[in-house]
Amino acid sequence: MRRDGIQQFKNSGNAALNINLSPWLAKNVDAYYKHEFGIETLSLKGWPVGPKDTASFLRMVGEKLGIEKELVEKAVHEEELYVYEYLDSLFGNFERHRFILVGESAKSLGIARFLVNVHGHIPLAVILTDSVYEKDKEKIRTEIQNLDCSRKADVYFENDVYEIEQIALKYDGRATLFMGSSYEKKIAQKLNAFFAITSNPCLDKEILNRSHIGSRGAVSLMEDLYNHF
Numbered sequence: 001m002r003r004d005g006i007q008q009f010k011n012s013g014n015a016a017l018n019i020n021l022s023p024w025l026a027k028n029v030d031a032y033y034k035h036e037f038g039i040e041t042l043s044l045k046g047w048p049v050g051p052k053d054t055a056s057f058l059r060m061v062g063e064k065l066g067i068e069k070e071l072v073e074k075a076v077h078e079e080e081l082y083v084y085e086y087l088d089s090l091f092g093n094f095e096r097h098r099f100i101l102v103g104e105s106a107k108s109l110g111i112a113r114f115l116v117n118v119h120g121h122i123p124l125a126v127i128l129t130d131s132v133y134e135k136d137k138e139k140i141r142t143e144i145q146n147l148d149c150s151r152k153a154d155v156y157f158e159n160d161v162y163e164i165e166q167i168a169l170k171y172d173g174r175a176t177l178f179m180g181s182s183y184e185k186k187i188a189q190k191l192n193a194f195f196a197i198t199s200n201p202c203l204d205k206e207i208l209n210r211s212h213i214g215s216r217g218a219v220s221l222m223e224d225l226y227n228h229f
Helices: 006-014 027-037 050-065 069-091 105-118 134-145 161-171 182-191 214-226
Strands: 018-020 041-043 098-103 122-128 154-157 177-180 194-197
Touching (some): 027 041, 050 069, 050 214, 069 214, 105 214, 177 182
Parallel strands (some): 018 041, 122 154, 177 194
16 A cells, blocks of 8 residues: 555645745645645745755754754754765765756755755756746746855756757856756767756656655765766
8 A cells, every 4th residue: 555645635734834845836735724724834945955955954844843952953963974974985086067957946956056055066057947937937046046156057947858958058068067857868968968867757767766855865866976877
């Protein structure tokens, strides 16, 4: 019997807290749960990727739910120990890339924050493929351009593969890493850039239980970035 299903959805009104990883989406759902069940929503600006974002996420959840700070900090410390045990081995010899990132906004924000703010990679362009309201596009663009890098990323909203390729070709000779779905793999080859799958669809390999979210997901992300194909 699957753990996820209609019964969990029926019981969702008993939740202590909702977490919305895409605050520019599902706003009506947040309002509904607040009105019908009195459930608050914690809205994040994209996925928490890596130990820094994950620590902030855990502290926000702990504060919302009134969890003792000592327990929260214990969880943060354990996650940091786990992830840095793996990532420390990369810090001395990792490649610093100039990257193009293609994907939906919530995940792309999290990945870009981790790569730029934690690892010091340089963002050339972030191409967002999901549909968001015009009024929210500027908020997302601001989040991406506020990353800790003097080179501000160019931000595009586009989901047509041909148009994405035309955008990417503007960075020919500069991009060394291209991240996206299997649809974008050939674009990376044209740019002579390393390629890593960070969004769906993934047609190159089977993924059963693997994610880039959280501290442990960052380990998977780094494996994908440094096992170039």
